[in-house]
Amino acid sequence: MVVPLVNRIRTGAVAPEEFARLPEVKVADETAHAAEAIATGLFSPLEGFLHAEEVDGVLRELSLPDGHVWSLPIVFAPRALDGGDVRPGQDVLLTHGGRPIALFHLEDAYAFDVESFAQGVLGTTSPDHPGVAYVRSTYGPRAYAGKITLLQRPLWGPLEPYRLDPADARRCFAERRWKTVVGFQTTNPPHRAYEYIHRTVLELFDGLFIHPVVDTVRPKYTSVSILNAYRTLIDHYYRPERVLLAAWRAKMLFAGPRDALHHAVVRRNLGCTHIVIGRRHADTDGRYGDYDAWKIFDRVDRGRLGIQPLFFREVVYCPRCGGHVTDAVCPHADRERISGTRVRAFLKARKGVPAHAMRPEVVEAVRGAVIA
Numbered sequence: 001m002v003v004p005l006v007n008r009i010r011t012g013a014v015a016p017e018e019f020a021r022l023p024e025v026k027v028a029d030e031t032a033h034a035a036e037a038i039a040t041g042l043f044s045p046l047e048g049f050l051h052a053e054e055v056d057g058v059l060r061e062l063s064l065p066d067g068h069v070w071s072l073p074i075v076f077a078p079r080a081l082d083g084g085d086v087r088p089g090q091d092v093l094l095t096h097g098g099r100p101i102a103l104f105h106l107e108d109a110y111a112f113d114v115e116s117f118a119q120g121v122l123g124t125t126s127p128d129h130p131g132v133a134y135v136r137s138t139y140g141p142r143a144y145a146g147k148i149t150l151l152q153r154p155l156w157g158p159l160e161p162y163r164l165d166p167a168d169a170r171r172c173f174a175e176r177r178w179k180t181v182v183g184f185q186t187t188n189p190p191h192r193a194y195e196y197i198h199r200t201v202l203e204l205f206d207g208l209f210i211h212p213v214v215d216t217v218r219p220k221y222t223s224v225s226i227l228n229a230y231r232t233l234i235d236h237y238y239r240p241e242r243v244l245l246a247a248w249r250a251k252m253l254f255a256g257p258r259d260a261l262h263h264a265v266v267r268r269n270l271g272c273t274h275i276v277i278g279r280r281h282a283d284t285d286g287r288y289g290d291y292d293a294w295k296i297f298d299r300v301d302r303g304r305l306g307i308q309p310l311f312f313r314e315v316v317y318c319p320r321c322g323g324h325v326t327d328a329v330c331p332h333a334d335r336e337r338i339s340g341t342r343v344r345a346f347l348k349a350r351k352g353v354p355a356h357a358m359r360p361e362v363v364e365a366v367r368g369a370v371i372a
C-alpha cells in the first residue's frame, strides 16, 4: 500500500514579529525532532501529535483510526509546559534552543497516564528499563494533540551532514536505480556481525540504507562517532555507490517489538522496500523474548505495512567454519558471540578489539567515543 508522504514544512524565511502574539512553548530535543519528523513525512501519515483515542488505538490495535499500521504513540506530554498555559484552538509557537521551529495547531489537551503509557509501549513499568526511567522523568500528566507546521529546522550540530528527508532519500534511491532498498536500523557502531548482514543484503538487493538512531535514552557512544564509524566502514570495505548513510534523530526508548514495527514504518516512508529485523531488535539487556520482534509482524497486514521485514538470526564467529555464521548454516558448538557490549568492554579497557569482532579502522573511529 502506498502511503502519501506528508509535507508540513512552510517555505520562506521566518520573521520574528509574525508570531509575536502567539503563546510560546520551549521544547526539548525529543519534541523538536519529532516535529521535524512529522513535517518531513518521516512519520507519514501522521500530521501532528496524537489524540488520546489515537494513542489507545495504537496501543491496542497497532493501528491508526484509518487503519494504517502504527505501533509507537508519538505524543507531546511535557512534564511541565515551559511557557505557560495553552488552550485548544490556539496556535502555539514551539521554540528550540531559542529559535522558533514550528507552529503547533493545538486541537486537544488530555489526561496522560505515564505508567499505562510505559506498560503499553515498553511492556513494563520496571525502573530498570531505560525507557521507563526516561518517560517517568520527562513526561507529565497532560498531553497535547494537534498538527504541526515546521518553520525552521532544529539545528543538528555535527550531525548536519547526515540529515536526509524522506523525499530526498526516495530521489536518491531513484537516481541510483535501486528497485530494492534494505533499511538497516542500528544504535551501535558496526561490528563484524553487522557487516555480515550488510554483505548478505548487498548480495541479494540493489541498495543498502544504513540509518542509525542517534539519540536513544541510553547513549553508548557519541552520536557523531557512530556515523563516522559507518562512513569509515563504507569507505574501506563497501562499494560506496551501493550504500547510503543518514542519521535519524529520535529519542528511542528500546521498545523492542513495537520499535521493530515503528522502524519498519519509518524506513518505508524513506523509500525502503525491506528492513533488517534482528532476533532481539531494539532490545536492551534481554528484556523482550527472543524473536518477539519478529512475531509482532504477524499481527499486522503486511500489505498495509508496505515494507517487508528480513529476519536475521544472531551472527556469531565460528573458528571451525573460519568466519561469521548463523544457526542457519553452522553446526558447531564452540562459537564466539559478537555483541556491542563485548566490543565496548574491549574499548573501555583500552584493549585491542579482535579483528573478527570489529574492523581496525572502525575501532579507530570510535576509540574515545564510548559514553557508557
Ligand SMILES: [Zn+2]
Pocket: 318, 319, 320, 321, 322, 325, 330, 331, 332
Ligand atoms: Zn561453524
